[in-house]
Amino acid sequence: MLNFPLPQNGSLSRLMIDKKITDFKAAIAYVNQLPYGRTSDRSEYRLIIPEHKGTCSTKHAFLKQLAVESQQEAVQLFIGIYQMNEVNTKGVGSVLSNYKLDYIPEAHTYLKINGNLLDITRTTENEASFEDSLLTEQDILPHQIADYKVQWHQNFLKQWISDEQLHYSFDEIWKIREECILAISM
DSSP states (O other): OOOOBOOSSOHHHHHHHTTTOOBHHHHHHHHHHSOBOOOSSTTOGGGGTTTTOBOHHHHHHHHHHHHHHTTOTTEEEEEEEEEEOTTTSTTOHHHHHHTTOSOEEEEEEEEEETTEEEOSSOOSOOSSOGGGGEEEEEEEOGGGTTHHHHHHHHHHHHHHHHHHTOSSOHHHHHHHHHHHHHHHHO
16 A cells, blocks of 8 residues: 655645644545545535545545645546446345346546555445446546536436437436435435
């Protein structure tokens, strides 16, 4: 695992140092233990510290920006779209079954460090990794976790609906996706 000291002058580094966290590995451990939950502004990854929670997007964007402050280019931020199903995301099976879908494409944010995937938010036990069912992925910058990620995901879903010739509209698929997210949040 890549580790490096946090710089004294970065804004995110200061947030960590104020908590007696002085290196990247300790920062990963700290962010990892934060409860899963949306912050009050999904585009503002700094909020994971004062609000004491975060999503895959905000937690990983925070760590990526921490690496940027430390001039560590080996840490990359990715969004990927994978085939979300019961095997790789426990809890969504009954929702998908109700709509006679084998899977639904879901966007997920994670890091790659020296090419190795690091995901600190998928903590439930699944039979398979989401990585095994990735359909596409893209290297992004921390500021792209909100509007850009949602738009990219929605555009992918619209194309998927067309390619698969599904009888569902985009709005219906988005609603089914939200039901899946609710099912795994309980």
